[in-house]
Amino acid sequence: MLARPEKKAVLYRMVMDKHICPYGLKARHLLQREGYQVEDNWLRTREDVDAFKAAHDVKTTPQVFIDGQRIGGYDDTRRFFGKTVPDPKATSYRPVLAVFAITALMALASSHAAFGTPFTLRAAEWFIAFSMAVLALLKLQNIETFSTMFLNYDLLARRFVPYGRIYPFAEAGAGILMIAGVLNWISIPVALFIGTIGAVSVFKAVYLDKRELKCACVGGSSNVPLGFLSLTENLMMIAMALYMLVRHGLTM
Incomplete structure (x- = not known):
């Protein structure tokens, strides 16, 4: 041979x-x-x-x-060799999916460390709070670029431009307070406010105005298309705020 x-x-x-x-x-x-x-x-x-x-x-x-x-x-x-070559300009949901996957694993790991099991209600709370903190971190890497892209679709930022720079700090602060489980009287209304404004803004831009935009949710340099996963960030904040409001009542 x-x-x-x-x-x-x-x-x-x-x-x-x-x-x-x-x-x-x-x-x-x-x-x-x-x-x-x-x-x-x-x-x-x-x-x-x-x-x-x-x-x-x-x-x-x-x-x-x-x-x-x-x-x-x-x-x-x-x-x-017949292998694909990534297009740097192509849109992709991968950055958001990566954030959610890692924060979910972080929440499960934290629950296991604290309670001896990963599957607890606290793990679900931590998942949302970790996601808020990590997404805010990504925005804060280049806040100028984020705030500029944010103006493409956020309704409040268009009326009050500094809100684009305030948003990631508010998201990070609310997320960190929710992780710690303290100062609910601050974290709940902040998360509910920015989440509601964000959800309405994304829904209007994508589903009513039918605009094809890039989302600033993982920072201003991302190629994540504005759409359902972008809306998810805001819906998660709203859900977390409403859950905590019901759980803790009005005695915050």
């Missing part, structure tokens, strides 16, 4: 004292994962990089060659 010929690829990537190209590392890993023996050529100086680009008439590195044919950079190599 004849041995299968060894698959070989040639890779050129930047490896300098102060910069190692991450896409070069990803390209090498991809080739090795696909069963290729990689001839790994390092471009160690800016002069080496410029000379390589000029010689091969390319604008970027890394560059991959297979059987003497130039495949291209990391994304081109993924396409060569």
Whole structure:
């Protein structure tokens, strides 16, 4: 039985004292994962990089060659192997789903640590409160970008522009107080107010006005489409506030 010929690829990537190209590392890993023996050529100086680009008439590195044919950079190599290449401009609910998944696990873990079982009513409360705090954290990473995107659809922010900067602090404060179970007389009305305004704003923009917008719920740089999951953030706050209002009554 004849041995299968060894698959070989040639890779050129930047490896300098102060910069190692991450896409070069990803390209090498991809080739090795696909069963290729990689001839790994390092471009160690800016002069080496410029000379390589000029010689091969390319604008970027890394560059991959297979059987003497130039495949291209990391994304081109993924396409060569029939793999998908994410579109950075494409909308996706993944960031919101990731937040909800992690906060749900955090709530279950906290319940287990506190009560010896993950499945408690307190875990459900913590899930909503953790979600509020984490979503506020994401907004506060770049509050200027968030508040600008928020103006696209929030009804109150359009009338009172500073509300866009107040919102994430209010959401974080209410969430943290709900986690601690203290100062309900502050957290309940705050959550109910911002949740109601947010829910009405999203419902109007998406379901009445039929506008296609990006949601600022996980920060102003996200590509999350404004829609049902965006509405969920606000409905969760309303539900939590109403539940706590019933649970604690008017003696807060």
